[in-house]
Amino acid sequence: MKTPVLIAGAGPVGLALALDLAWRGVPSLLVEPLTEVHPHPRAISIGVRTMEHFRRLGLDQKVIDAGVPRSRALDVVYVTRMLGREIFRFQIPSIDELARDAAALAARTPEIAASPYYKTWTAQSPLERMLRTEVARSPKIEARYGWRLDSFVENEQGVTATLIELASGRREEIAAQYLIGSDGANSAVRSGLGIRMSGRGTLGDAVGLYFKAPALGARLGVRPGVMYWVLAPGCGGVIYTIDGGAEWVFNRYFAPGEAASTEDPIALIRRALGEPLEIELVSAQKWLPRQLVADRYQSARCFLAGDACHLFVPTGGLGMNTGISDAVDLAWKIAARLEGWGGEKLLANYETERRPIGLFNTCEAADNYDKSGTIFAVPEALEQEGAAGETARGAVAALLPPKIKHFAPIGVHLGSAYENSPLIVDDGAPPVPFDPVRYTPSARPGQRAPHGWIAPGQSALDLFGRGFTLLRFGGAGSEALIAAAREAELPLNVEDVADYALAEIYERRLVLVRPDGHVAWRGDSAPAQARAIIDRVRGA
Numbered sequence: 001m002k003t004p005v006l007i008a009g010a011g012p013v014g015l016a017l018a019l020d021l022a023w024r025g026v027p028s029l030l031v032e033p034l035t036e037v038h039p040h041p042r043a044i045s046i047g048v049r050t051m052e053h054f055r056r057l058g059l060d061q062k063v064i065d066a067g068v069p070r071s072r073a074l075d076v077v078y079v080t081r082m083l084g085r086e087i088f089r090f091q092i093p094s095i096d097e098l099a100r101d102a103a104a105l106a107a108r109t110p111e112i113a114a115s116p117y118y119k120t121w122t123a124q125s126p127l128e129r130m131l132r133t134e135v136a137r138s139p140k141i142e143a144r145y146g147w148r149l150d151s152f153v154e155n156e157q158g159v160t161a162t163l164i165e166l167a168s169g170r171r172e173e174i175a176a177q178y179l180i181g182s183d184g185a186n187s188a189v190r191s192g193l194g195i196r197m198s199g200r201g202t203l204g205d206a207v208g209l210y211f212k213a214p215a216l217g218a219r220l221g222v223r224p225g226v227m228y229w230v231l232a233p234g235c236g237g238v239i240y241t242i243d244g245g246a247e248w249v250f251n252r253y254f255a256p257g258e259a260a261s262t263e264d265p266i267a268l269i270r271r272a273l274g275e276p277l278e279i280e281l282v283s284a285q286k287w288l289p290r291q292l293v294a295d296r297y298q299s300a301r302c303f304l305a306g307d308a309c310h311l312f313v314p315t316g317g318l319g320m321n322t323g324i325s326d327a328v329d330l331a332w333k334i335a336a337r338l339e340g341w342g343g344e345k346l347l348a349n350y351e352t353e354r355r356p357i358g359l360f361n362t363c364e365a366a367d368n369y370d371k372s373g374t375i376f377a378v379p380e381a382l383e384q385e386g387a388a389g390e391t392a393r394g395a396v397a398a399l400l401p402p403k404i405k406h407f408a409p410i411g412v413h414l415g416s417a418y419e420n421s422p423l424i425v426d427d428g429a430p431p432v433p434f435d436p437v438r439y440t441p442s443a444r445p446g447q448r449a450p451h452g453w454i455a456p457g458q459s460a461l462d463l464f465g466r467g468f469t470l471l472r473f474g475g476a477g478s479e480a481l482i483a484a485a486r487e488a489e490l491p492l493n494v495e496d497v498a499d500y501a502l503a504e505i506y507e508r509r510l511v512l513v514r515p516d517g518h519v520a521w522r523g524d525s526a527p528a529q530a531r532a533i534i535d536r537v538r539g540a
């Protein structure tokens with residue numbers, strides 16, 4: 001059997017890749033050993049950039065609907081125990097509040113205006129179920145659940161892979177032009193390519209307890225949060241809601257050297273809650289907080305994406321989000337190569353663009369983890385009544401405001417850029433300042449092309465997609481660029497934008513945006529070397 005793209009692994013990254021390729025008209029074969037989505041929820045925080053990608057695929061509202069109710073505030077709360085004393089609260093608006101009061105909220109938190117989304121609370125298992133339903137609907141994707149990639153051989157034309165059906169042991173050979181390893185931490189594609197991972201390694205130990213506590217929700221007051229950091233000694237960890245109702249996960253962290261507890265999980269959960277509520281344990285999953293990045297992301301025909309090439313500590317909620325952006329980078333480049341207008345350097349620069357982001361984001365998450373460690377070393381009086389307790393809780397609360405970078409790292413999500421990529425044309429503008437919690441909108445080449453509402457419900461982001469987009473802010477002289485694109489058969493959509501605020505942010509009269517929504521080139525008039533620019537951005 002033949003397929004243009006063989007995708008090994010249907011976690012969130014493989015599923016998003018298959019759907020993005022399908023949206024671009026590219027068929028794929030998706031292979032996954034699990035016949036059903038793994039029930040343990042894992043990821044919970046869907047970043048703004050990921051939501052923007054899902055918006056392009058028409059799935060943003062389905063992602064929100066798979067999460068907590070839209071009316072649920074997304075507050076993160078620090079407590080002694082969940083039903084104990086509140087120490088500090090990061091107030092984060094619900095989806096409904098954002099829809100109602102975006103302008104007022106943005107006046108207080110300017111980052112809210114940076115994207116159509118701010119924070120989305122949808123667990124990985126319902127997200128994957130929704131994505132599997134979309135995959136099943138797509139005529140472009142053949143999904144084989146219950147199968148795994150066993151081995152592969154690469155040559156100049158492509159890859160020949162052997163798949164095995166787990167239930168029957170049946171083997172099948174597949175010829176593909178490209179093989180993508182989105183097959184997770186123990187990636188068969190990565191080991192087949194002989195690629196090692198480097199970094200700080202394993203930073204501690206952790207266990208996730210997925211439980212149901214039907215009576216808990218009603219005990220959380222008028223504005224329940226979605227995530228509670230429990231600081232009491234002996235049960236330090238994080239409890240977060242999965243469905244906004246009875247379902248929760250307690251991630252118990254153990255510092256290096258601290259023995260992972262052998263305590264009965266239900267007793268541990270009850271201690272963290274602070275009361276002996278009725279608990280049903282659904283599943284327990286041990287996982288390792290790590291900072292590791294693959295030394296290479298690719299060969300000529302095989303590419304790694306997601307956990308196959310970067311392993312995170314979950315502090316910051318960046319792992320899956322970074323992986324989905326890998327998938328987006330791969331999808332448009334593969335489509336361009338298969339359609340013939342993408343040059344040889346396009347996919348060759350997948351690693352150049354994505355690996356620095358894998359390195360940066362895993363280090364950012366590890367930094368959050370290092371800083372979280374100190375917060376669990378609490379004063380003895382933390383739970384006491386009276387002045388000593390008040391002082392202890394006040395001292396802990398004073399340490400917390402900088403931790404907002406765990407929960408709303410919008411600068412990390414939207415500031416990921418490809419400024420040093422050979423596929424980007426530098427315009428000499430000064431670098432954009434980076435701050436994990438602030439986002440400075442900029443159309444400097446390499447940056448994500450900024451959002452702005454251009455009509456009710458229509459974002460500037462909605463203009464970008466299958467081909468390149470040339471934005472004209474009253475700019476003349478775009479003919480040379482358009483002619484060069486036509487000559488190179490590069491799909492180009494030209495959009496005249498009459499929006500003064502957006503024109504100020506984009507800073508130039510002509511801005512060329514890639515199919516992944518990153519700026520490739522900008523200028524006030526068409527460049528003298530228009531064909532050279534077009535060839536550069538299409539990797540020719």
Ligand SMILES: Cc1cc2nc3c(=O)[nH]c(=O)nc-3n(C[C@H](O)[C@H](O)[C@H](O)COP(=O)(O)OP(=O)(O)OC[C@H]3O[C@@H](n4cnc5c(N)ncnc54)[C@H](O)[C@@H]3O)c2cc1C
Nearest residue numbers: 009011012013043044045149183184306307317319320321
């Ligand atoms: C407690 C916890 C909380 C987290 N919270 C967040 C968060 O809030 N936000 C966030 O962005 N990230 C978070 N993460 C990280 C996130 O879960 C991972 O980054 C994400 O699962 C990576 O997706 P993936 O598709 O790359 O890999 P996986 O989800 O691991 O999927 C890989 C798939 O490949 C399949 N596979 C394996 N071998 C083969 C083979 N030989 N052939 C074919 N298929 C194969 C596996 O069965 C699996 O389904 C969290 C992780 C943990 C542990």
